[in-house]
Amino acid sequence: TLYFENPILYITSVLRLLCSFMFHNVANQEKVTFCNIRDTCSNPEAAKLLDKMKFAARSCKEIRDKYRVYDDGLYYLISSRGVLYQTYCDMTTAGGGWTLVASVHENNMYGKCTVGDRWSSQQGNDPNRPNGDGTWANTVTFGTAVAATSDDYKNPGYFDIRGRDVSVWHVPNNVQLQHWKTASFLRYHTENHFLTVHGGNLFNLFKHQCYLKKCMLCCGHFPEWSPRQCGDFTSFDWDGYGTNVGWSASKVITEAAVLLFYR
Numbered sequence: 001t002l003y004f005e006n007p008i009l010y011i012t013s014v015l016r017l018l019c020s021f022m023f024h025n026v027a028n029q030e031k032v033t034f035c036n037i038r039d040t041c042s043n044p045e046a047a048k049l050l051d052k053m054k055f056a057a058r059s060c061k062e063i064r065d066k067y068r069v070y071d072d073g074l075y076y077l078i079s080s081r082g083v084l085y086q087t088y089c090d091m092t093t094a095g096g097g098w099t100l101v102a103s104v105h106e107n108n109m110y111g112k113c114t115v116g117d118r119w120s121s122q123q124g125n126d127p128n129r130p131n132g133d134g135t136w137a138n139t140v141t142f143g144t145a146v147a148a149t150s151d152d153y154k155n156p157g158y159f160d161i162r163g164r165d166v167s168v169w170h171v172p173n174n175v176q177l178q179h180w181k182t183a184s185f186l187r188y189h190t191e192n193h194f195l196t197v198h199g200g201n202l203f204n205l206f207k208h209q210c211y212l213k214k215c216m217l218c219c220g221h222f223p224e225w226s227p228r229q230c231g232d233f234t235s236f237d238w239d240g241y242g243t244n245v246g247w248s249a250s251k252v253i254t255e256a257a258v259l260l261f262y263r
Helices: 007-020 044-052 060-067 177-183 202-206
Strands: 022-026 029-033 073-078 084-090 098-104 166-172 186-189 256-262
Touching: 060 073, 060 084, 060 098, 084 177, 166 177
Parallel strands: none
Antiparallel strands: 022 029, 073 084, 084 098, 098 256, 166 186, 166 256
């Protein structure tokens, strides 16, 4: 993570410097080719990256409202503490301006609160750690936006952005970012601004109490059925893996990442 008074200016300067010193060998002698970041000698993807870094904003909604940007994709945001990070912006659903702040991905349904269960506990169903890893109510970050359907993800926006509503996407595991929207089989969002009475984000909502204990959003200790209920997708396999009967979820639901957005 980079901390600078003006991180966008800093990274822009670095990109220009890298572009300016592109060496190649001509007649056994090194020759330096100087170019501008937007010239044809530069990587066109670098130009696109630089273009998206010019928006100084704390949320995707701010980018959409302030700069009139309406394309879905990856953007850079700056937290209130000056942390620059990359995330996905949904600029088209229900008025757009949705910021991806986290994803919950189950890497092993048979591992009950084992390594990879960052949203519950990676240290077992321990009564001495009732909040597990405490991920829902701490400022630890992990993962990357581009890999949000292949691993757990949490960026500074999870606890830094003050939003009003939440959007949830269910996307099959390992789907590439450019196909998230078309591959998602469930997408839904709130419209009652419920976050405004809970501190503006899920971090504040979960900070004082573990809610929805028997659902997906849970803590790290389940005394009723230990360790069977413990994990990021608690009890999704209660009546068999992917059976979609009784208390078990379908295989489609179980083998999909849950993406969380604020607006």
